[in-house]
Amino acid sequence: xxxxxxxxxxxxxxxxxxxxxxxxxxxxxxxxxxxxxxxxxxxxxxxxxxxxxxxxxxxxxxxxxxxxxxxxxxxxxxxxxxxxxxxxxxxxxxxxxxxxxxxxxxxxxxxxxxxxxxxxxxxxxxxxxxxxxxxxxxxxxxxxxxxxxxxxxxxxxxxxxxxxxxxxxxxxxxxxxxxxxxxxxxxxxxxxxxxxxxxxxxxxxxxxxxxxxxxxxxxxx
DNA sequence: ATCCCGAGGG
DNA sequence: CCCTCTGGAT
Numbered sequence: 001x002x003x004x005x006x007x008x009x010x011x012x013x014x015x016x017x018x019x020x021x022x023x024x025x026x027x028x029x030x031x032x033x034x035x036x037x038x039x040x041x042x043x044x045x046x047x048x049x050x051x052x053x054x055x056x057x058x059x060x061x062x063x064x065x066x067x068x069x070x071x072x073x074x075x076x077x078x079x080x081x082x083x084x085x086x087x088x089x090x091x092x093x094x095x096x097x098x099x100x101x102x103x104x105x106x107x108x109x110x111x112x113x114x115x116x117x118x119x120x121x122x123x124x125x126x127x128x129x130x131x132x133x134x135x136x137x138x139x140x141x142x143x144x145x146x147x148x149x150x151x152x153x154x155x156x157x158x159x160x161x162x163x164x165x166x167x168x169x170x171x172x173x174x175x176x177x178x179x180x181x182x183x184x185x186x187x188x189x190x191x192x193x194x195x196x197x198x199x200x201x202x203x204x205x206x207x208x209x210x211x212x213x214x215x216x217x218x219x220x221x
Numbered sequence: 222a223t224c225c226c227g228a229g230g231g
Numbered sequence: 232c233c234c235t236c237t238g239g240a241t
Binding site for chain 2: 051052053056087088089090091092093094095201202
């Protein structure tokens with residue numbers, strides 16, 4: 001909603017800044033934890049990461065990329081074989097169809113390359129803003145938006161920065177709170193912290209460096 | 222709002 | 232059993 005007062009917005013900016021400062025000290029070397037060697041491999045790994053841990057994605061991608069290493073190979077993949085290679089990541093029928101379909105579209109419309117704009121990337125099947133933001137930021141160094149996955153949404157809500165549930169609305173609220181150069185730093189470190197401390201089910205507020213400034217910490221413990 | 226979907230934890 | 236994991240399309 002557009003009912004945010006200037007003082008509330010100012011508080012959110014300071015909150016976001018302090019959160020990022022502390023998490024940067026805690027996770028100084030945080031990076032994308034998916035294994036890949038090219039933009040298309042990053043795109044495929046990111047599609048596979050939907051509702052699945054990156055650790056599990058990294059278990060299937062070595063064999064997957066050995067068999068289908070690039071856009072052309074993936075565009076011509078046998079669908080059943082592709083499904084079996086990625087089966088353990090879940091949603092494997094949709095993911096296989098989307099991976100092959102995205103690579104076929106890249107062959108036909110994008111010169112066999114992974115496109116480098118939000119508009120083009122989100123035309124690919126199985127690619128919306130979250131996946132596109134990851135590819136743009138880590139594959140090409142382009143800060144197009146804030147990557148909002150399940151962790152970023154959960155922590156941003158707990159920290160009092162948004163009450164939205166829709167990831168696109170969460171992203172729209174987060175973007176003005178941070179300098180563009182910090183957008184991906186924000187997402188990466190919230191993901192790290194969400195995995196290790198601020199877990200969905202049983203958050204470890206007692207061991208959290210953000211507890212004193214987190215509105216949700218008092219209620220949880 | 223619902224579906225896709227497997228694996229691991231509690 | 233239930234919930235969660237770097238979502239997206241219908």
